[in-house]
Amino acid sequence: MDLDIVALSRLQFALTALYHFLFVPLTIGLAVILCIMETVYVMTGRTIWRDMTKFWGVLFGINFAMGVATGIVMEFQFGMNWSYYSHYVGDIFGAPLAIEALMAFFLEASFVGLFFFGWDRLSKVGHLIATYAVAAGSNLSALWILIANGWMQNPVGARFNAQTMRMEVSNFADVLTNPVAQAKFVHTVSAGYVVAAIFVLGVSSWYLLKGRHVALAKRSMTVAASFGLAASLSVVLLGDESGYLSTEHQKMKLAAIEAMWKTEPAPAAFTVFGFPDQEARETHYAVHIPAVMGLIGTRSLNTVIPGIDEMVKRAEARIQSGLLAYDALQQIRAAGGTTGLTQGLVSQFESHGQDMGYALLLKRYVDDPLKATPEQIAKAAQDTVPWVPPLYWSFRIMVGLGMLFIALTLTFFVLSARRTLDHHRWLLKVAVWVIPLPWVAAECGWIVAELGRQPWVIEGVLPTAVAVSHLGAGTLLLTIAGFALIYTVLFVIEMKLMLKAIRKGPEISPMSLRPGPADNSPQLVPAE
Amino acid sequence: MELHELISYEVLRVIWWLLLGIVLAAFAIMDGFDLGVGMLLPFVGRTDLERRVAINSIGPVWEGNQVWLILGGGAIFAAWPQLYAVSFSGFYLAMFAILVALILRPVAFKFRSKHEDPGWRSRWDGVLCFAGFVPTLICGVAMGNVLQGVPFRLTEDMHIFYDGSFFGLLNPFALLCGLVSVAMLAMHGATWLQLKANGPVADRARGIGSVAALVTVVLFVVAGFLLHGFVEGYRITSAVSVDGPSNPLGKTVVLQAGAWFANYAAHPVLWVVPGLGVAGALLAALLMRTRNPLLALLCSGLSLAGIVLSVGVSMFPFILPSSIDARASLTVWDSSSSHLTLFIMLVCVVVFLPIVLAYTSWIYAVMRGKVDPKKIEEGRGHAY
Numbered sequence: 001m002d003l004d005i006v007a008l009s010r011l012q013f014a015l016t017a018l019y020h021f022l023f024v025p026l027t028i029g030l031a032v033i034l035c036i037m038e039t040v041y042v043m044t045g046r047t048i049w050r051d052m053t054k055f056w057g058v059l060f061g062i063n064f065a066m067g068v069a070t071g072i073v074m075e076f077q078f079g080m081n082w083s084y085y086s087h088y089v090g091d092i093f094g095a096p097l098a099i100e101a102l103m104a105f106f107l108e109a110s111f112v113g114l115f116f117f118g119w120d121r122l123s124k125v126g127h128l129i130a131t132y133a134v135a136a137g138s139n140l141s142a143l144w145i146l147i148a149n150g151w152m153q154n155p156v157g158a159r160f161n162a163q164t165m166r167m168e169v170s171n172f173a174d175v176l177t178n179p180v181a182q183a184k185f186v187h188t189v190s191a192g193y194v195v196a197a198i199f200v201l202g203v204s205s206w207y208l209l210k211g212r213h214v215a216l217a218k219r220s221m222t223v224a225a226s227f228g229l230a231a232s233l234s235v236v237l238l239g240d241e242s243g244y245l246s247t248e249h250q251k252m253k254l255a256a257i258e259a260m261w262k263t264e265p266a267p268a269a270f271t272v273f274g275f276p277d278q279e280a281r282e283t284h285y286a287v288h289i290p291a292v293m294g295l296i297g298t299r300s301l302n303t304v305i306p307g308i309d310e311m312v313k314r315a316e317a318r319i320q321s322g323l324l325a326y327d328a329l330q331q332i333r334a335a336g337g338t339t340g341l342t343q344g345l346v347s348q349f350e351s352h353g354q355d356m357g358y359a360l361l362l363k364r365y366v367d368d369p370l371k372a373t374p375e376q377i378a379k380a381a382q383d384t385v386p387w388v389p390p391l392y393w394s395f396r397i398m399v400g401l402g403m404l405f406i407a408l409t410l411t412f413f414v415l416s417a418r419r420t421l422d423h424h425r426w427l428l429k430v431a432v433w434v435i436p437l438p439w440v441a442a443e444c445g446w447i448v449a450e451l452g453r454q455p456w457v458i459e460g461v462l463p464t465a466v467a468v469s470h471l472g473a474g475t476l477l478l479t480i481a482g483f484a485l486i487y488t489v490l491f492v493i494e495m496k497l498m499l500k501a502i503r504k505g506p507e508i509s510p511m512s513l514r515p516g517p518a519d520n521s522p523q524l525v526p527a528e
Numbered sequence: 529m530e531l532h533e534l535i536s537y538e539v540l541r542v543i544w545w546l547l548l549g550i551v552l553a554a555f556a557i558m559d560g561f562d563l564g565v566g567m568l569l570p571f572v573g574r575t576d577l578e579r580r581v582a583i584n585s586i587g588p589v590w591e592g593n594q595v596w597l598i599l600g601g602g603a604i605f606a607a608w609p610q611l612y613a614v615s616f617s618g619f620y621l622a623m624f625a626i627l628v629a630l631i632l633r634p635v636a637f638k639f640r641s642k643h644e645d646p647g648w649r650s651r652w653d654g655v656l657c658f659a660g661f662v663p664t665l666i667c668g669v670a671m672g673n674v675l676q677g678v679p680f681r682l683t684e685d686m687h688i689f690y691d692g693s694f695f696g697l698l699n700p701f702a703l704l705c706g707l708v709s710v711a712m713l714a715m716h717g718a719t720w721l722q723l724k725a726n727g728p729v730a731d732r733a734r735g736i737g738s739v740a741a742l743v744t745v746v747l748f749v750v751a752g753f754l755l756h757g758f759v760e761g762y763r764i765t766s767a768v769s770v771d772g773p774s775n776p777l778g779k780t781v782v783l784q785a786g787a788w789f790a791n792y793a794a795h796p797v798l799w800v801v802p803g804l805g806v807a808g809a810l811l812a813a814l815l816m817r818t819r820n821p822l823l824a825l826l827c828s829g830l831s832l833a834g835i836v837l838s839v840g841v842s843m844f845p846f847i848l849p850s851s852i853d854a855r856a857s858l859t860v861w862d863s864s865s866s867h868l869t870l871f872i873m874l875v876c877v878v879v880f881l882p883i884v885l886a887y888t889s890w891i892y893a894v895m896r897g898k899v900d901p902k903k904i905e906e907g908r909g910h911a912y
Contacts, residue, residue, distance in 0.1 A: 061638060062638060062639075065635055065637065065638035065639075066634075066635065068594075068634045069631040069632070069633070069634045069635050070631065071598075072594075072597070072598060072627065072630050072631075073627050073631065075598060075601050075602065076601060076623055076626075076627060078605065078612075078616075079601075079605065079612045079615070079616025079617060079623075080616045080617055080620050080623050080624075081617070083613035083616070084613070084686070084687055084688070086605065086609055086612050086613035086616070087609055087610055087613040087686050087688070088686075090605055090606070090609020090612060090613065090865065091609060091866050091869050092869070093605070094602065094604075094605030094606030094607070094609055094612070094869075095606045095869060095872060095873055095876075097601075097602040097605055097606065098599065098602035098603050098606040098607075098873060098876070099602075099873075099876050099880075100602065101595055101598045101599040101601075101602040101603075102599060102602075102876060102877065102880040102881065102884065103876075103880050105595045105598055105599075106592060106595045106880075106884045106888075107884075107887075109592045109594065109595050110589075110591070110595070110884075110887060110888055110891055111592075111887075111891070112591055113587065113588035113589055113590075113591055113592060113891065114588065114891055114894065114895075116587075116588070117587060117588035118588070118894060118895075121894050121895065122894065126894075133887075161773065161866070163775055164686075164773045164774045164775050164866075165684075165685050165775070166609075166686065168865075168866040168868070168869070169866060169868050169869050169872070170868075172868070172869075172872050333684070469613075469617035469620070469688070470617075470687065470688065470689050470690070471617065471620060475620060475621065478621075479620075479621075479624050482624065482628065486628060486632070490631070490635055493635075494635075497639060497642055501642075
């Protein structure tokens with residue numbers, strides 16, 4: 001059997017990225033929560049807030065180690081498994097990764113040592129600065145990786161160089177201010193905050209249910225509920241669909257998420273439920289809410305979202321145009337440069353160059369795209385439709401969970417304001433059971449964004465199928481099995497240690513237990 | 529004239545070649561001592577407490593140190609994309625082995641002391657030793673292969689095909705280079721332990737480290753002679769365009785015995801670089817013996833820089849020669865990023881690297897002094 005190298009390479013990347021993304025959101029969010037707690041400690045001098053910082057810091061540390069361990073894999077894999085990609089777009093894509101290391105990883109990783117080892121060696125404010133640096137570093141790293149990822153979705157500020165056979169940066173400011181990247185950054189970081197807030201809320205609820213560490217748990221819940229409410233509103237209201245109309249394939253992604261086969265008059269209806277059928281090009285048993293999709297997707301009432309069938313027609317036209325560019329490029333290269341003879345070809349390349357990636361879609365079916373048959377062109381145009389059902393469902397799970405998190409954090413926010421956090425045991429139980437759900441939502445988000453990007457690795461520029469390294473299937477199977485094995489073992493150990501640390505609970509310093517005169521001042525939650 | 533043209537493409541390429549060397553040397557120096565401590569862990573620490581002293585000596589800093597490797601990967605990607613693409617995909621299984629080690633390392637640090645069980649702890653100690661040894665060996669082996677040329681070719685549209693195998697990497701010369709790497713990081717890790725620990729851990733580190741330093745010198749010199757006598761170097765025979773587009777296929781290259789020593793012959797002052805490798809290690813051995821661990825650490829660091837940079841100096845302008853299609857060899861002049869990207873990245877380095885160095889120095893100053901075993905026993909101020 002001839003195993004598909006492209007499919008195996010994608011499988012490995014998806015496996016390692018989804019796994020890495022189990023740890024990243026909690027790191028990003030918990031770092032900010034640690035900042036909040038330690039700030040309260042430094043400002044009020046109440047040692048219970050230091051105990052809280054230390055306790056959640058232990059859990060942060062276990063999670064952080066896993067994030068670091070699985071993160072290096074991501075950086076190395078571009079070169080290992082996607083070497084043509086690395087060559088083709090390294091001129092642009094490499095820069096944010098290098099800046100991420102310089103600006104974010106050094107900050108985060110250097111100060112995380114001080115966070116754990118520096119309690120006795122630093123002043124209160126000195127230690128607080130270390131904690132802030134860790135949080136700033138982890139949030140900045142999200143910014144840079146999403147600038148890189150945003151560029152894959154919307155490759156602005158770059159042009160093709162025929163002499164080097166790759167994309168090169170033409171305007172770096174455009175890469176930095178890419179609207180898709182900005183939307184993704186806000187959305188992803190907010191999602192991280194939700195993950196951490198629900199985690200803190202859930203673990204604290206468990207302590208309340210057990211009647212342990214009540215003072216620490218209540219204070220933690222107050223922080224988590226208010227922080228989580230703001231974050232879960234932000235993650236839904238500032239969802240990254242706002243960037244979806246900026247490019248052709250983003251529109252395709254939006255139509256695929258909605259399983260919207262035909263273009264509808266604006267504002268389009270939202271399908272709450274239904275079974276998308278990619279073969280038959282329809283959605284069975286669909287339940288619609290009028291106008292909502294238009295609002296989500298375009299933030300307007302009169303912008304038309306094109307349907308999938310229309311997008312496929314447009315893709316076919318772009319393949320034809322791309323073939324003109326590809327043809328011109330081959331002739332220019334054969335002629336050895338831009339001499340007088342090739343002036344016509346150069347202008348042909350320049351007017352169709354933005355579609356050349358579409359011609360490369362044909363590489364899946366034929367070595368020389370110029371020899372493609374009309375059927376192959378039609379097939380390649382069909383390939384621009386992502387796999388609809390997983391997008392459709394992932395999106396709905398993500399949005400549904402987002403609503404649940406708003407409801408949950410709002411409820412606990414109100415309870416906390418009324419100082420009745422422990423009055424409803426069933427709510428505490430709900431909070432414990434909800435702990436895994438933000439991870440489900442986050443992974444669904446990754447699937448929507450990255451599966452929705454297919455068949456492109458760089459939208460409109462480089463198809464995924466062309467971007468892989470020429471490795472053997474056996475080699476790939478070996479590393480996939482290796483990663484799967486190590487990651488499974490580590491996951492089991494990690495969960496055990498997390499649970500052990502949670503069961504052991506915080507170490508409360510003696511000063512926190514003694515109700516001093518300072519405790520008479522107004523508090524966020526009443527002392528029990 | 530646009531802003532980035534203030535610095536010519538040629539100069540930017542040379543600067544980025546230097547930065548490549550500096551980042552790799554910085555990785556060897558900074559992450560090197562904690563990889564070295566990992567390798568030496570079972571040998572310098574007999575009891576659990578002794579091992580915890582060793583682990584906690586690097587505990588606060590190893591994570592920051594490892595970013596030098598991540599920066600190395602990112603900088604190669606950004607400034608030398610074709611080098612990144614060819615080396616990472618060509619050395620695929622070797623890279624995978626490094627990744628396995630680097631996945632296990634952070635976890636081992638964090639998990640090891642979370643259970644009292646001696647079996648649990650000694651297993652993770654084994655992991656830390658393995659995770660220090662494997663990347664160290666492989667980085668050296670990779671250098672040895674780069675010096676001999678790597679079996680890759682490029683198609684006209686720059687697809688990379690690699691004709692070698694994982695076991696092909698393990699040839700005698702490359703393994704010798706791997707041993708140089710292991711010996712030098714063992715030396716470096718030992719100087720760190722002598723500085724940060726007291727008692728038996730420091731004593732054992734002194735003994736192992738001074739031997740490792742001498743072994744480093746012997747192996748490095750032997751590798752140099754073998755490189756001169758048995759490994760053919762590469763030479764460009766066509767005209768070189770130092771500011772041309774980054775496309776390696778436009779040149780002709782020949783293999784030539786002794787070509788890797790042509791730069792030293794043309795500029796004898798360059799002998800300072802490998803000389804530093806030898807002198808630094810000898811001094812480190814002497815200073816460890818005379819109980820000057822801080823100076824020993826500095827000399828050992830200089831030795832590492834000399835050894836790493838001497839590879840680059842020998843090969844300039846080559847950065848990754850191809851053994852099966854010599855004209856596809858990657859050189860400083862034909863495998864960099866664009867003029868604009870090199871300029872932007874240089875600006876980022878100039879802005880951020882001093883900041884990184886400043887807070888890194890501050891953190892080392894905060895964490896200065898010996899690791900106190902009493903504090904570890906009481907669980908104060910030590911996280912591992």
